[in-house]
Amino acid sequence: MIGIMGAGAFGTALAIALAKTGQPVTLWCRNADQAQDMAKLRFNRAYLPDAPFPETLEITQDIHRITSGTALLVAVPLQSMRSAVAQLGRVDTPLVACCKGIELTTGLGPIRVLEDALPGITTAILTGPSFAADIAIGRPTALTLACADATTGAALQSALTTPTLRLYRTTDTIGAELGGALKNVMAIACGAVIGAGLGDSARAATMTRGFAEMQRIGTIFGARTDTLAGLSGLGDLALTCTSDLSRNYQLGLSLGREEIFDPKITVEGAATAKAMSTIARQRGIDLPITETVTRLVEGSTTIKDAIETLMTRPLKEE
Ligand SMILES: NC(=O)C1=CN([C@@H]2O[C@H](COP(=O)(O)OP(=O)(O)OC[C@H]3O[C@@H](n4cnc5c(N)ncnc54)[C@H](O)[C@@H]3O)[C@@H](O)[C@H]2O)C=CC1
Numbered sequence: 007m008i009g010i011m012g013a014g015a016f017g018t019a020l021a022i023a024l025a026k027t028g029q030p031v032t033l034w035c036r037n038a039d040q041a042q043d044m045a046k047l048r049f050n051r052a053y054l055p056d057a058p059f060p061e062t063l064e065i066t067q068d069i070h071r072i073t074s075g076t077a078l079l080v081a082v083p084l085q086s087m088r089s090a091v092a093q094l095g096r097v098d099t100p101l102v103a104c105c106k107g108i109e110l111t112t113g114l115g116p117i118r119v120l121e122d123a124l125p126g127i128t129t130a131i132l133t134g135p136s137f138a139a140d141i142a143i144g145r146p147t148a149l150t151l152a153c154a155d156a157t158t159g160a161a162l163q164s165a166l167t168t169p170t171l172r173l174y175r176t177t178d179t180i181g182a183e184l185g186g187a188l189k190n191v192m193a194i195a196c197g198a199v200i201g202a203g204l205g206d207s208a209r210a211a212t213m214t215r216g217f218a219e220m221q222r223i224g225t226i227f228g229a230r231t232d233t234l235a236g237l238s239g240l241g242d243l244a245l246t247c248t249s250d251l252s253r254n255y256q257l258g259l260s261l262g263r264e265e266i267f268d269p270k271i272t273v274e275g276a277a278t279a280k281a282m283s284t285i286a287r288q289r290g291i292d293l294p295i296t297e298t299v300t301r302l303v304e305g306s307t308t309i310k311d312a313i314e315t316l317m318t319r320p321l322k323e324e
């Protein structure tokens with residue numbers, strides 16, 4: 007049995023993809039009304055109305071039903087993950103973080119938050135270019151499974167791969183965490199560029215210089231360059247900086263157009279930009295795009311001033 011915590015878009019999509027292979031999957035939902043609705047309708051009305059549940063997908067409100075088995079996938083937004091997993095109690099299975107970001111209060115990524123919240127557990131992260139809507143309807147998707155322990159990583163890779171969900175493995179958890187977290191910040195920046203009408207050339211420049219920031223941070227924190235250039239970094243950067251389906255990109259579009267954005271929508275890059283800007287200021291790391299996104303999101307700069315600031319920085323080598 008594979009357990010999944012979090013019945014939002016990503017948790018539900020993974021549950022459907024894994025259950026389609028015929029194995030038992032248990033999806034825990036914290037909201038009683040939503041759980042009953044899903045159990046009755048056999049689809050997730052709120053997040054994925056077009057993706058019916060396979061027979062082997064069970065919906066539960068009993069959190070103890072997901073604490074053992076092959077793996078427990080934690081698919082809740084990063085800023086809520088610490089409080090979410092605190093409800094689990096004893097866990098007898100590896101925990102796989104299925105989220106992207108840096109915790110505002112601690113500066114930690116998903117794996118470190120899990121290990122901090124539940125000391126002694128085995129952890130991994132599943133991350134990479136994949137919209138929930140694509141996974142749920144069985145479109146082909148490739149992701150990175152990062153686990154510090156190579157043997158556990160290989161076992162998780164095998165358990166979580168399906169005919170449409172292809173997993174590559176790595177032991178570089180820092181690279182996988184950082185790539186997934188930071189590409190969302192760059193997606194906000196690219197959305198803002200397009201929203202402000204600055205064009206595709208400016209977006210390509212923002213993506214590329216954004217990737218340079220990802221590499222700069224990654225090098226400092228010990229990430230491997232091939233991980234950052236892989237699915238969890240460059241791959242996800244390419245998806246979210248160019249697709250209207252990305253919520254981070256959509257927030258950027260709204261910022262660029264100076265429109266209001268629905269605060270209920272999950273946008274991991276907003277808090278992550280702030281967390282990373284704080285780390286960068288403390289450690290003297292130059293992250294102009296991340297800093298600009300932080301200031302745009304908090305409303306302390308306008309898109310016009312932000313562009314002027316970025317374009318008039320001292321000239322340098324690439
Ligand atoms: N939606 C997508 O296409 C993808 C999302 N992700 C990542 O997955 C993570 C989750 O995002 P989504 O599922 O899209 O968000 P979502 O907004 O669709 O759903 C979030 C779910 O988490 C639940 N939740 C929030 N706080 C909780 C708590 N304290 N305890 C229990 N449950 C809680 C909510 O009730 C909701 O069901 C994010 O880090 C996101 O970056 C990754 C790849 C694709």
Ligand SMILES: O=C(CO)COP(=O)(O)O
Pocket residue numbers: 106134135136137190193242245246251252253254255272273274
């Ligand atoms: O991470 C994602 C795709 O890989 C989903 O992106 P958004 O959270 O921006 O929608």
